[in-house]
Amino acid sequence: MSPVSNDLELELKHLIIDTLELEDVTPDDIDRDEPLFVEGLGLDSIDALELGLALQKTYGIKLDADSEESRHHFADLKSLAALVEARRVK
């Protein structure tokens, strides 16, 4: 994995923590392969929506919330970073 990607992943970790106000979580606690929702960080669908809104605002990514594809993008940090890298416009 390129260093750019690692920077982006760290940036995303901060985005997740800030957006969802996860006060007891540090970037190190988020594993790039661990599921973000339900199991890993235990986020729910409102959290997912909120994260989607933050991604849209920060990176200008257009998301289709109802698609199966989006669910895949939100699976873990790795996929999220891949999504941002591929679709960011700012």
Add this chain to the structure above:
Amino acid sequence: MSSSTDIPRHWARIQESGSVAGMRIMVWIRRHLGRLPFRVMLGLVIVYYYLCQSLPRRASREYLQRIWPLHAGHLPRWRAWLGLKHFMAFGQSLMDKVDAWSGVPLDVRLAPEDRACLDRAIRSGRGGLMLVSHVGNLEICSAMSDTRDDFHVTQLMHTRNSRKFNQLLDRSTRRRGPEIVEVTEITPATALGLAERIDAGGFVVIAADRIPIDEQGRVRPLEFLGATALFPEGPFWLAALLRCPIYTLSCLREGGSHRVEFRPFDDTSTLRRADRDAWREAAMQRYVAWLTDQCRRYPLQWFNFFPFWQTDDRYAS
């Protein structure tokens, strides 16, 4: 009076009276024969409607009983006459709707305070969410967005009832209206779409006085004009999630002109997640207070002609 269960109580199941054909005839009369014949026809239609439609008539009567003491300091004295005037006001609003979209110049007035607030809101470039109600005539506000290039409005609307009328207007007026997003419920997809518009500096209009079509939707019982009524939580969830400035917007008929009121309501951009539940509760109370004030000042422009108050014990406070 019996309140049998086979009477549809939810606003969305109460069919708008009149067929598309009937409405097309009315629009045709307005456009080709002018204002006076249209007024006469509309008057006849409204009287017919008042006499033959018992459900809206009863709903109107209940509302007038509740609002009149607040507006006039006493109960309605000539109930049938007042009820008819209430229906006439609704007919007038339909006529204004047709006029607004036919490009008839409208006398729209903003008080200096409202104008300043609107200018500030547009200039800030931050967009926002505008809470509205079914008091007054929103189409006039929407028509305003037509006259300003920097004022982009997206209207969030429940499907079904209004669609028929709007399709008709589209066909017969050929004017660009506000963008309308139809929703039966507010989904993540809706929220993402709206956030995008607001990020681009646009404004989203949402009515917060009608409960979702899907009865599983979140509602909250609140005290309104002396009894418990259900209000939708959706608009306030959305307001919290979108993290943007929130305004109230209304357009009220005052004599021959239209008074637009645009006021700041709140700003959720720094609202903490932990405070959201408390915010929503307080915001809904404030919305109801705003709605009460609108009704008190313009009692006949309340256009919710369905049983608004709860008779269900589950929600009795």
